Amino acid sequence: METKRSLLGRLPIISQLRKSVGLQRGMLVAGxxxxxxxxxxxxxxxxxxxxxxxxxxxxxxxxxxxxxxxGTTAGGYDVFSRTIWGAQTAFLVIVVAVAxxxxxxxxxxxxxxxxxxxxxxxxxxxxxxxxAFPTLLLAMVMSIAISQGRSxxxxxxxxxxxxxxxxxxxxYYRVIRAETIRLKAEPFVESAIVVGxxxxxxxxxxxxKNATRTLPLIFTLxxxxxxxxxxxxxxxxxxxxxxxxxxxxxxxxxxxSDATAGIWWTGVFPGVAIVLTVLGLxxxxxxxxxxxxxxxxxxxxAKKKKELVDA
Amino acid sequence: xxxxxxxxVEEPAVQEPxxxxxxxxxxxxxxxxxxxxxxxxxFILVTMVFFLMRLTGDPxxxxxxxxxxxxxxxERIHEAGxxxxxxxxxxxxxxxxATGNFGRTISDNMLISDMLATYGTATLELAFNxxxxxxxxxxxxxxxxxxxxxxxxDATLRVLAITFYATPVFFAGLLLKLLFSVWLGWFPVAxxxxxxxxxxxxxxxxxSGIYWLDALRSGNTTAFWDVAQHSxxxxxxxxxxxxxxxxxxxxxxxxxxxxxxxVEAGRSRGVSEYRLLTKHAYKPALIPxxxxxxxxxxLLLGGAVLTETTFEWKGLGFQLAHYLTARDFxxxxxxxxxxxxxxxxxxxxxxxxxxxxxxxxxx
Numbered sequence: 001m002e003t004k005r006s007l008l009g010r011l012p013i014i015s016q017l018r019k020s021v022g023l024q025r026g027m028l029v030a031g032x033x034x035x036x037x038x039x040x041x042x043x044x045x046x047x048x049x050x051x052x053x054x055x056x057x058x059x060x061x062x063x064x065x066x067x068x069x070x071g072t073t074a075g076g077y078d079v080f081s082r083t084i085w086g087a088q089t090a091f092l093v094i095v096v097a098v099a100x101x102x103x104x105x106x107x108x109x110x111x112x113x114x115x116x117x118x119x120x121x122x123x124x125x126x127x128x129x130x131x132a133f134p135t136l137l138l139a140m141v142m143s144i145a146i147s148q149g150r151s152x153x154x155x156x157x158x159x160x161x162x163x164x165x166x167x168x169x170x171x172y173y174r175v176i177r178a179e180t181i182r183l184k185a186e187p188f189v190e191s192a193i194v195v196g197x198x199x200x201x202x203x204x205x206x207x208x209k210n211a212t213r214t215l216p217l218i219f220t221l222x223x224x225x226x227x228x229x230x231x232x233x234x235x236x237x238x239x240x241x242x243x244x245x246x247x248x249x250x251x252x253x254x255x256x257s258d259a260t261a262g263i264w265w266t267g268v269f270p271g272v273a274i275v276l277t278v279l280g281l282x283x284x285x286x287x288x289x290x291x292x293x294x295x296x297x298x299x300x301x302a303k304k305k306k307e308l309v310d311a
Numbered sequence: 312x313x314x315x316x317x318x319x320v321e322e323p324a325v326q327e328p329x330x331x332x333x334x335x336x337x338x339x340x341x342x343x344x345x346x347x348x349x350x351x352x353x354f355i356l357v358t359m360v361f362f363l364m365r366l367t368g369d370p371x372x373x374x375x376x377x378x379x380x381x382x383x384x385x386e387r388i389h390e391a392g393x394x395x396x397x398x399x400x401x402x403x404x405x406x407x408x409a410t411g412n413f414g415r416t417i418s419d420n421m422l423i424s425d426m427l428a429t430y431g432t433a434t435l436e437l438a439f440n441x442x443x444x445x446x447x448x449x450x451x452x453x454x455x456x457x458x459x460x461x462x463x464x465d466a467t468l469r470v471l472a473i474t475f476y477a478t479p480v481f482f483a484g485l486l487l488k489l490l491f492s493v494w495l496g497w498f499p500v501a502x503x504x505x506x507x508x509x510x511x512x513x514x515x516x517x518x519s520g521i522y523w524l525d526a527l528r529s530g531n532t533t534a535f536w537d538v539a540q541h542s543x544x545x546x547x548x549x550x551x552x553x554x555x556x557x558x559x560x561x562x563x564x565x566x567x568x569x570x571x572x573x574v575e576a577g578r579s580r581g582v583s584e585y586r587l588l589t590k591h592a593y594k595p596a597l598i599p600x601x602x603x604x605x606x607x608x609x610l611l612l613g614g615a616v617l618t619e620t621t622f623e624w625k626g627l628g629f630q631l632a633h634y635l636t637a638r639d640f641x642x643x644x645x646x647x648x649x650x651x652x653x654x655x656x657x658x659x660x661x662x663x664x665x666x667x668x669x670x671x672x673x674x
Contacts, residue, residue, distance in 0.1 A: 027470070125348070129355040132654050134613035137631065141643070144635050145366040228479055232617055235481045236632050252481055256621060259485045260500050262493045271482035278477035286473070 028287035034280025041084055042091035049081040054243055064265055071265040073254060077246075083269045085246035089157065090277065094226045096161035097168065098219055104165070105172025106212060110203045112173070113180025124177075127170035135167040135225075136232045142166050143238040156240035163238075164229050168222055175218060179211035220285030224278045231274050248274050338666060345662045349655040356651040357408070360644055361401055369393045370417040370638045391417075408648070416642040418634065423645035426630070431649065433503060434615055434626035436521045437549065440542050441611070441618075444550025445557050452554075453561025458588050460566060468558060475555030480614050484548040484621035491544060498544050501623040549618040553611060560603055564596035571595075605661035609654055 041048065051057075056076040064071045070079035112123045130138065142163035183189060184207070192202050233239040234249025248270040255267025371387050388394050407414060413423035421429075456468040492500045503522060523542070526535035568574065569592045577591050578584075616628030623629070627646055634642040 026466075125351050126355055128348075129352040129651075130359075132352060132609060132658055133356055133651065134609045134616075134654075136613040136616060137647070137650065140616075140632070140635055141360055141363050141647070144638075145363040224477070228477075231479050232481075232613075235479070235617060236620060237636070238632075249479070249481075252479075252485065256481070256485060256488075259488050259493065262489075264489050267482070267485045267489075271479070271485060274479055274482060275474065275477050279474060282473050282477055 024287055024290060027283050031280050031283030031285075031287055034276055035284050038087055038277045038280055039091070041087040043088075045084050045088040049084040051078045051081040052085075054245070055081070070269045073251065073266045074258060075254065077251075079251075079265055079269050082246040082251055083248070083273050086248040086251070086270060086273060087277070089240065089245045089247050090227050090230060092157050093161050093164070093230050094223050096157060097164040097226050097230075098222055100161065100165040101168035101222075102172055102215065102219070105169045106176050106208070106215075108169070109173045109176025110180055110207060110211065113177040114184060114199065114203050114207065116181075120177075123173070127173050130167065131170040131174070135229055138167050139163040139229055139233055140236060140238050143233055156244045160230055160233060160239050163233065164226050167229070168226070171222065172215070172218065175215075176211050180207050183207050183210050220281055220288065224281035224285065227274065227278050227281070341666055342663060345659055345666075349659055352655040352658075353648065353651045357644065357648050358401075360647045361404060361640075362397070364638070364640045364643055365397055365400070370640060372638075404644070413645050413648070414641045416634070416639055416645075418637040418639045418642065423641065426642060427627070427645060427649050430625060430627045430630045432521050433624060434612075434619070434628060436503075436523070436542075437545055437615055437618060437624055437626055438611055439521075440546035441549035441553060441614075444546050445553035448550070448554040449557025450561055453558040454565055454588060454593060456558065456562040457565035457569060457592075458584075465562075469562070472555040472558040475551045478552070480548050480552055480617045481621045483551060484544065484618065487544045487548055499541050501621075503538070503541055503624055545618050545622040545624055548621065549611070549614050552614050553607065556607060556610070557600075557604070560600050561596065564599050565592050568592040568596045602661050602665050605657050605664070608657045612650060612653070 055078065057072055057078060058076065059072050060074050060076045064079075070083065072078055073082070108123060112120045140163075143159055146159040146162055180203075189202060189206055192206050197205075230239060230247070231249030231252070234247040234251075235253045237250070237253060239249055240247045251270040252267055252274075255263075255270070258264075258266045369388055369391075371391060371393065372384060385394075392400065415422055416426055452468050452472075456465045459465045488500055491497045522538040523535060526532075526538050565588070569588070571592075574587055574591050577587055582591070612628070615626065616631060618624065619626045619629035620632055627649070631643065631646050634646070
């Protein structure tokens with residue numbers, strides 16, 4: 001019983017929940033609740049949504065009623081169902097995008113930080129160039145390059161995810177590279193070299209585990225950015241086709257002209273869905289970040305500058 | 312020492328170590344390296360976009376595909392030179408850039424420099440307006456949050472800041488349109504100005520392209536009023552997003568400086584809390600704030616694309632989306648090159664400011 005409790009207490013979110021008090025606890029709990037709501041909606045979309053994501057009806061722009069809980073769009077989609085299914089699309093895109101960028105970012109960061117030399121310099125300059133550029137614009141160009149001509153759900157999700165990946169790799173890369181450089185000078189790495197461990201083994205065993213400790217935090221913070229980028233892409237018409245899957249950003253694009261005519265229900269619901277999801281993930285990520293390091297609040301600035309120097 | 316003296320005494324005390332370090336020899340070298348780094352940044356982005364755009368197909372098929380028989384299409388592509396090996400096209404493009412010749416847009420045959428000037432000023436106007444909104448909201452609210460740290464005011468403002476961040480500009484824009492244009496009827500739904508004003512603006516001599524400036528210069532008050540009304544909603548939509556970030560920045564930094572010894576010393580000498588906040592804590596906190604504000608330029612530009620599309624504000628972002636759909640390589644490359652230059656130069660300026668202020672940055 002005792003060991004079980006302490007094991008439970010060591011799980012990331014639960015241990016932070018214990019440490020928190022007052023406002024921070026409130027923000028963390030709100031973040032957990034909203035994130036859970038999002039995950040549940042994504043998982044249970046087929047059960048919750050009364051209609052399919054791409055099912056069209058004859059009534060267009062119908063106001064909310066008992067048949068169509070949140071009304072219908074100009075294209076005859078059911079707003080409630082599209083909003084629910086949109087959670088699933090967003091979830092899939094985030095998972096693919098963040099998994100890909102972590103995978104590539106960690107490998108590049110480890111190799112670049114450990115080996116150093118010209119490879120390191122070139123990668124740093126490239127990563128900085130990409131990092132500095134507006135993420136959305138790069139994602140737009142990427143998605144045009146990737147998605148030409150394909151429109152089914154999975155290729156749409158992958159092209160959106162890869163577009164987002166390209167802009168996120170530099171963030172993971174920078175963090176892991178900085179950690180790797182720091183760890184390289186640690187005694188345990190030196191002793192591993194002396195013992196005769198290969199570079200690959202040192203990177204994969206000794207450095208990898210130590211350097212990736214901060215990743216869950218960046219992951220939560222990035223997930224919210226990924227949702228915003230996906231919605232932005234969809235809004236500009238470079239995301240997933242509406243006939244392939246429900247996507248909040250795209251629905252909001254079409255809702256703009258509805259809003260001019262005073263039709264509010266096509267835009268407000270998917271919009272609120274984006275806000276709540278991003279809010280939940282941000283609250284979760286930020287409170288975990290704050291709680292992990294009590295001094296962090298005052299030190300955010302110093303950290304940012306240090307990254308600049310490393311670059 | 313009386314309560315009023317510490318301010319003039321404090322300031323040189325903060326600045327003096329800075330001056331001393333400025334004479335350190337490495338600053339010039341550091342800045343030179345930073346300056347040289349501008350070029351690879353631009354080069355890498357331009358190269359990336361060149362090859363990415365070439366992957367997307369060609370502008371002629373995008374414009375005429377399906378309407379022309381394949382042979383004719385191939386002939387047109389051949390005439391335009393899009394069937395040559397990609398590296399030849401690439402080096403030709405680099406050569407053109409080096410001589411400052413960016414070519415003409417394919418879809419509407421404008422000189423790239425004209426296109427950038429026309430739409431760039433619109434984006435500049437939007438960015439300027441929204442920056443005013445962001446500063447007017449972000450800085451006072453951030454100071455209040457820092458001062459009332461962990462009280463209910465702080466909690467409310469912080470949650471508001473995160474909510475602003477979580478709201479995409481196009482959704483904020485939609486809500487603003489619904490509320491202020493459709494239901495209340497206070498502001499127009501979209502555009503930079505009414506048609507009448509737009510025409511009046513084009514007839515001006517040597518227009519700056521920034522409408523409110525032009526309207527002011529020509530003394531046309533109705534036009535100015537019209538432009539101002541059109542500016543409000545886009546400026547708020549984009550400004551709120553940035554205001555959230557400024558609020559958090561100001562809060563974090565003012566909290567940092569409020570706990571410094573010299574603030575405590577001022578308090579013990581009986582300096583009022585208001586004065587401590589606005590004079591002692593705020594000014595030193597401003598330095599990192601300016602640095603990070605510069606880094607927000609990328610966010611502002613990304614947000615501008617969405618804001619412009621939401622409000623049909625014909626700026627660079629609006630046009631970029633349009634040119635991308637038309638596969639207009641030349642135009643997209645031109646816009647990306649300009650944005651890359653802006654971002655790279657802003658980052659350079661930020662580095663310079665950071666290095667001048669904090670000697671630890673340069674080594």
